[in-house]
Amino acid sequence: MLAAATLPPTVATALSVRLLESMVRIRFVEEAIARHYAGQQMRCPVHLSIGQEAAAAGVCAALRADDLAMSGHRSHAHYLAKGGDLPAMIAELYGKATGCCQGRGGSMHLVDLAAGFVGAVPIVGSTIPIATGLAFADRQLKRDRVTVAFLGEAATEEGVFHESANFASLHALPLVFVCENNLYSVYSPMHVRQPAHREVWQLAAGHGIAAHQGDGNDPLAVHELMHAAVAHARAGRGPVFLELKTYRWREHCGPGFDNHIGYRTEAEYLAWRERDPIARFEHRLQQSGEFDELRHAQFKDAVEAEIAAAFAAAQLAPFPAGTSLLHHVYAES
Amino acid sequence: MLAAATLPPTVATALSVRLLESMVRIRFVEEAIARHYAGQQMRCPVHLSIGQEAAAAGVCAALRADDLAMSGHRSHAHYLAKGGDLPAMIAELYGKATGCCQGRGGSMHLVDLAAGFVGAVPIVGSTIPIATGLAFADRQLKRDRVTVAFLGEAATEEGVFHESANFASLHALPLVFVCENNLYSVYSPMHVRQPAHREVWQLAAGHGIAAHQGDGNDPLAVHELMHAAVAHARAGRGPVFLELKTYRWREHCGPGFDNHIGYRTEAEYLAWRERDPIARFEHRLQQSGEFDELRHAQFKDAVEAEIAAAFAAAQLAPFPAGTSLLHHVYAES
Amino acid sequence: MKSSARELTYAEAIRDAFAVALERDPRVLLLGLGVPDPKGFFGTTLGLQKQFGADRVMDMPCAENGMTGVMLGAALNGLRPVINHQRLDFALLAMDPMCTQAAKWHYMFGGAMKMPVVFRMIIGRGWGQGPQHSQCLHSWFAHIPGLKVVMPTTPHDAKGLLLAAIEDDNPVVFIEHRWLHHLKGEVPAGHYTVPIGPARRARAGRDVTIVAFSYMVLEALEAAEKLAEDGIDAEVIDVRSLRPLDQSLLLASLRKTGRLVVADTGHSTAGMAAEILAIAGESAFGSLRAAPRRVCFPDCPTPTSPSLSAEYYPRAGHIVAAVRATLQRPPNDDDLLVPAGAELDKPNPAFTGPF
Amino acid sequence: MKSSARELTYAEAIRDAFAVALERDPRVLLLGLGVPDPKGFFGTTLGLQKQFGADRVMDMPCAENGMTGVMLGAALNGLRPVINHQRLDFALLAMDPMCTQAAKWHYMFGGAMKMPVVFRMIIGRGWGQGPQHSQCLHSWFAHIPGLKVVMPTTPHDAKGLLLAAIEDDNPVVFIEHRWLHHLKGEVPAGHYTVPIGPARRARAGRDVTIVAFSYMVLEALEAAEKLAEDGIDAEVIDVRSLRPLDQSLLLASLRKTGRLVVADTGHSTAGMAAEILAIAGESAFGSLRAAPRRVCFPDCPTPTSPSLSAEYYPRAGHIVAAVRATLQRPPNDDDLLVPAGAELDKPNPAFTGPF
Numbered sequence A, B: 001m002l003a004a005a006t007l008p009p010t011v012a013t014a015l016s017v018r019l020l021e022s023m024v025r026i027r028f029v030e031e032a033i034a035r036h037y038a039g040q041q042m043r044c045p046v047h048l049s050i051g052q053e054a055a056a057a058g059v060c061a062a063l064r065a066d067d068l069a070m071s072g073h074r075s076h077a078h079y080l081a082k083g084g085d086l087p088a089m090i091a092e093l094y095g096k097a098t099g100c101c102q103g104r105g106g107s108m109h110l111v112d113l114a115a116g117f118v119g120a121v122p123i124v125g126s127t128i129p130i131a132t133g134l135a136f137a138d139r140q141l142k143r144d145r146v147t148v149a150f151l152g153e154a155a156t157e158e159g160v161f162h163e164s165a166n167f168a169s170l171h172a173l174p175l176v177f178v179c180e181n182n183l184y185s186v187y188s189p190m191h192v193r194q195p196a197h198r199e200v201w202q203l204a205a206g207h208g209i210a211a212h213q214g215d216g217n218d219p220l221a222v223h224e225l226m227h228a229a230v231a232h233a234r235a236g237r238g239p240v241f242l243e244l245k246t247y248r249w250r251e252h253c254g255p256g257f258d259n260h261i262g263y264r265t266e267a268e269y270l271a272w273r274e275r276d277p278i279a280r281f282e283h284r285l286q287q288s289g290e291f292d293e294l295r296h297a298q299f300k301d302a303v304e305a306e307i308a309a310a311f312a313a314a315q316l317a318p319f320p321a322g323t324s325l326l327h328h329v330y331a332e333s
Numbered sequence C, D: 001m002k003s004s005a006r007e008l009t010y011a012e013a014i015r016d017a018f019a020v021a022l023e024r025d026p027r028v029l030l031l032g033l034g035v036p037d038p039k040g041f042f043g044t045t046l047g048l049q050k051q052f053g054a055d056r057v058m059d060m061p062c063a064e065n066g067m068t069g070v071m072l073g074a075a076l077n078g079l080r081p082v083i084n085h086q087r088l089d090f091a092l093l094a095m096d097p098m099c100t101q102a103a104k105w106h107y108m109f110g111g112a113m114k115m116p117v118v119f120r121m122i123i124g125r126g127w128g129q130g131p132q133h134s135q136c137l138h139s140w141f142a143h144i145p146g147l148k149v150v151m152p153t154t155p156h157d158a159k160g161l162l163l164a165a166i167e168d169d170n171p172v173v174f175i176e177h178r179w180l181h182h183l184k185g186e187v188p189a190g191h192y193t194v195p196i197g198p199a200r201r202a203r204a205g206r207d208v209t210i211v212a213f214s215y216m217v218l219e220a221l222e223a224a225e226k227l228a229e230d231g232i233d234a235e236v237i238d239v240r241s242l243r244p245l246d247q248s249l250l251l252a253s254l255r256k257t258g259r260l261v262v263a264d265t266g267h268s269t270a271g272m273a274a275e276i277l278a279i280a281g282e283s284a285f286g287s288l289r290a291a292p293r294r295v296c297f298p299d300c301p302t303p304t305s306p307s308l309s310a311e312y313y314p315r316a317g318h319i320v321a322a323v324r325a326t327l328q329r330p331p332n333d334d335d336l337l338v339p340a341g342a343e344l345d346k347p348n349p350a351f352t353g354p355f
């Protein structure tokens, strides 16, 4: 996806650059959505991942192109990191016929089968068993793919997470649960939802699943955890659960900021901004000499152009015809 | 309930006798049901607890009379151990107007509010959150009661168990989950339902709940675990989960035996019969000199008479009138 | 002090009902994802936690099934809980505790226990709510004996029916339409109830009976205005309570008009509109002078794109067209015209998203 | 070798359909609590695990919601799963994956994916199944666009519709009534399908149209025999497919008879019988010569006691009485007489419980 052919010499550097570029691209797309949202033409709820890019980038960089992923309401980053088609996503946000769901879904329903992004829907937890089923079918059909179920920490409160975890553990499915723990479910902090005396990953451990916690704002750390998890899962040794600690910068739903309304403190927010996954990582690469300033500037320009083109195309694209309303209610056999 | 006033000298002996008598009474009732079932007049599914009496007896002996309990499809033992009205239960099995649900429920729906037995229903797992809610209300209303949720090990596979466990752990509710692990869900053994590399109690531990495993065929061991659990819960230190290993002797549903049909081996069954909670405990009491043979014989006679009377009354009792069909659909405010 | 009426929005009326209930009865408890959040659950719970404490106005884990069950236990054991869902869709995870448990508990235990619990749900619409945030499944609940089901249209009824629901000793499903939240109306201060059951004649008329639910009552009233321009005098009945359902007002109206159009905010097959038509057939057969008609959702999930959702939702014009058909008047293409600039995926021009 | 018909029970016909499907298509997978158990899921899966392997005929954890979701993922990824519930009641834990996910998946992703999955459920009745093992909520599923819903009555249709369901690229709800399992009928060997959609004329008649579902078709046919003794010639339509619903056979029959009685094995309010009455009102208004009637469950949960369940379930006599009413004939007290010794809580005299 990201011109991987022209990567710098070492593999480690190649990976670092890939992670950085993946994060930057996600950030730029999300910021463009935030900017354009004010135009009131993306007429659907949007849940941005700004601040959480390292998880998507690190996880997807450890996957094969034919591995599968599913997500929930906050799925732009996952879709993009997995290689989902950007113009089709932007068009979907605009409700256009060229959208990845032909306008039927909007931001909360993304799909790109060619990229192995099998779908995202907004009922919290509901894609977890479906992703488990993808892994189950791959196992039954003796394919060596791995599936990723992206979820927020609130989804671990839904019983269906546990039902899926039990089944995945029972059948040693090639599945990785990637839980981005960003401390909030909408405006509700952890302490009104989960006991303070246990960590999220322990829930999965209770099911006999290999479970780890990591810094969700460090793409290399995420990648390392995920690399091992994918190897474990692909080898038939069963599912893995990763809890990635991170933080959402903007409001739960929508383009703005909402620290002023009182459910979290400005200080907490600022502390997490200090840990910006992109700035921190860029800095680290600069320190280690892995950062090619010119290349990065060119990359940013290219991404900005790619994004501008996607928005322009989406804005110009036709809406689905009213006459198509009843298409695709049933599949023709 | 069991003439506790005439107990032998020491407290320990008093407890042992109470446990033994509670188990024997349950066994006799269940065997009477099995005997009478062939008459085809108890026209409802029955799930007998023969072989599992120690759990009910040990648990309920550690409760106060005003503590609460709920159960599922296999609830006769729990209802009786908690002090539920025997004639009302038998009449309910016969579908009579004098039944504890006025014939509306049958074996799978028992209730005796006076005894603190708040209800049993056959949807697996469904009373777990309701019991959690009882404990929640007691906490809100500053009552110092403890609630017991009786469940089978299959109920821990239902997501709602985990949702309840999370909430109970979060709010440190005065609740004890008592899980009788009898190795089967209908005809399905553990290994097709739960991963072999983790124990059932670990699921609860994953929620940050104090969790223990014990010999469910040893009423004193059960009582000891439960005594500590109740103290813990009543002191506001949060819920406790007890996994009690035990075994059902008869068929999942109905009065007979079903080892011949092939889902479990005769050898396994016989090994568990060796561990008969009643014979083993009686033997132990004999060894320790706590067993009063005459008293026990009298007790058995009394129980047989009590049971015979309950069956006779139930058989004679009237059916609910057809004209009452639409009564109690709605409560009058 | 005598209660006096003020103009409130529907959302404010809900909040007002909650405040009255919490004040009057210490057993009342509000629980739900985001109930105490700073946006106040579309404004319907604003400030209540501050006023009544975190023990009585509570957030919860994201676990609809379990938390509904917990509320049943609380209801059996001395509280009067209201569980709140920001979307009806989320409550689908709790069909077992609502329909297999709560609805049957009083009956199946021979009257031993009461289950005073309210299941409050909001129906989403527009601005990309799409297939999973807009489901209208009120007929599912209306199908179940043991439940009561209300869908108030006006701020006055919202408050009065919510108080009645909280005070009822049975499980009550209370369904709000998101597009009613901004609606303004007279709402008495203090305590009052609107009884669960009776329907309301929202407009008297002679020529045709339009029966509507919830938000569709507004479209029905608009349709009646348009019909009046053509000299057609429509009666509009606001059902308010789906279970129990008030047949008498309906049948009295049909005896008068002989013509029926039902405007439902939901699917057609085995929906509430089907029930109204069935009742009309069974009990007003002799009065009916034309085939009754249903105005319901098209037979597909709710699409997200504004172009498709504009096509999807029936409007006043669809009701007008149905009425014309029952009167054997010729169809009028103008009925379905959308005024230039109209944004059909917004409840009102001031709405700006994102939710 | 040409397929030849043999006499099989309904349960055997189901088993036969599974065997054919598993044999023909390696993607077919059966999953459910007890599917491989020694009693064979009421005999409907007997021996299949042995024949086709534990990878294709599987037990599962007691987790209806999650396991249904897992089956959706399997369906998206190359398998054709059938998830089996011994009672419809248990499937209520899986309303989200069935109705919010499976039903909408093809539509809301713009046709990108297909969801070939069968949700098989059994309706319990009698012998104390009571409030939580006898729910008949087929109308809930029929309400949802994107699902198909079938309820076959005969062994022949059970096999043919089950094969059609498995071969369909859409989610199909397949509902069996426990009291049909022992029913015998001719069932062709080998592969055949009965198309999802068309209804079946179970008996031709001139005077009244009786529309029935599933088990109630048997009661309707018995009612027709009784009516024939009184010179009343009833046509019986076996709906078979609730979604899509075959209006044409129904309307053709109504044009002929002008009279309608619907016998449903479910609740009345917003149920399938309401839908049939609504369709009759909308599309056969001119043909109807009398008020149509519904024969449904009384408006209460299902009680357990045999004395109450005998009162609860409508029988042939209730259908006869309803038909008399549509014909303006006087009621006949004999219609509802229960023959001495009849045990109304058993599907047949040989049945002995416990389940």
Ligand SMILES: Cc1ncc(C[n+]2csc(CCOP(=O)(O)OP(=O)(O)O)c2C)c(N)n1
Binding pocket: A073, A074, A122, A123, A124, A125, A151, A152, A153, A154, A155, A182, A184, A185, A186, A252, C033, C062, C064, C090, C093
């Ligand atoms: C079943 C269900 N319940 C509630 C909601 C409302 N809801 C939408 S997003 C969200 C928060 C989920 O939090 P989390 O899983 O931590 O993800 P995050 O938003 O933090 O990324 C909630 C509760 C929903 N969409 N589905």
Ligand SMILES: Cc1ncc(C[n+]2csc(CCOP(=O)(O)OP(=O)(O)O)c2C)c(N)n1
Binding pocket: B073, B074, B122, B123, B124, B125, B151, B152, B153, B154, B155, B182, B184, B185, B186, B252, D033, D062, D064, D086, D090, D093
């Ligand atoms: C939700 C639900 N799913 C399935 C069933 C069918 N069923 C009845 S009892 C039972 C077994 C439960 O096993 P367990 O919880 O271990 O209790 P046990 O019978 O062993 O005492 C099952 C699966 C049910 N009643 N409810």
Ligand SMILES: [Mg+2]
Binding pocket: A152, A153, A154, A180, A181, A182, A183, A184, A185, A186
């Ligand atoms: Mg979160």
Ligand SMILES: [Mg+2]
Binding pocket: B152, B153, B154, B180, B181, B182, B183, B184, B185, B186
């Ligand atoms: Mg068990």
